[in-house]
Amino acid sequence: MVKGFQFLQREINTLYFTSDLDNWPSDVPLPPETVMSGAGADVLPPFWKFELNADKTLEIVSAWFLIPLNLEAGYAWFSEALTQQGWHEVKKVHFPPPTIRCSYHHREYGRQRRLEVHLFLNPHNEEVRVMIWRLIEHLYTSPTHEIA
């Protein structure tokens, strides 16, 4: 087992893990002093899912965070940091009450690497929660297929 990863469950072709923040993917940077959060009251560590298909493996990681920035500053921070990591924004939706949902694809890999960054402002306490979800498609050709 990879250090820092904790096995959660296996289904027929899917493996679920959890990990601490040390294993958070480096291509999705987080603002300094960001802390783990959850959708509700429960704080959950990053959640990893590996789905093994005949032609590709899907690697999905998702997590919720609290960031020490306001909504617009948070959006600007992620926008700049993710651009430096090769992501480009393909969709941005701004909803009232304040929510910014952004979809990114990777410049080099296109739709094979997709990222969702959703920022939610709580207007009552100014807290900004961020939901991050990243998918990577690892294309796979079986060795037997190659030989044939």
Next chain:
Amino acid sequence: MKLTYTLQPSFPYHWLYGLIIAFALMMSLYFIGLNLPLAEARLGTGTPNYVRQTATHLSKLNGGVSVGGFPGFEPPKDDKDYQEKIKNRSYTAQDVNDWVREINNYLQQIIKQNPNMTLKQILIQLGLTAEQIDDFVENLQLVYIIIEPMAKFRLVNPVTFETYKEVLSILGVPAPW
């Protein structure tokens, strides 16, 4: 005499035409009164209510925001705890369990009342704009992302999550992104 003869046989048909026109007028007034498009008449019984209830429960999981153009969820004004829970997103895993189970029930009713229709087709019939439909679908996908880890951590009943996955699949809602 001749005049009476020609009028008498057609007399009952005037009544019938009158009834048909009156019925059509009543139906038009009913739908206009509900502020619903006439096309909605093709949807199964209770569908507008089930869709609205689904939006309300999705809203609970997302800080009380409006979902798909439906009004956001407002807890009773005299229930401070409930207001805090929604506004500060301090809901518990048990709340998630309960709310998603409710969403499952409403979505199952939508499926039952509208067999072979996708959620998108139903929302179009209800008169939602393309943007509102996207918002509705993205909120359903967001809930998928919220509850999947919770189910694997056993905070949410795995059966609730599996049911949720199944109803989304039947309604043609794609897995998150």
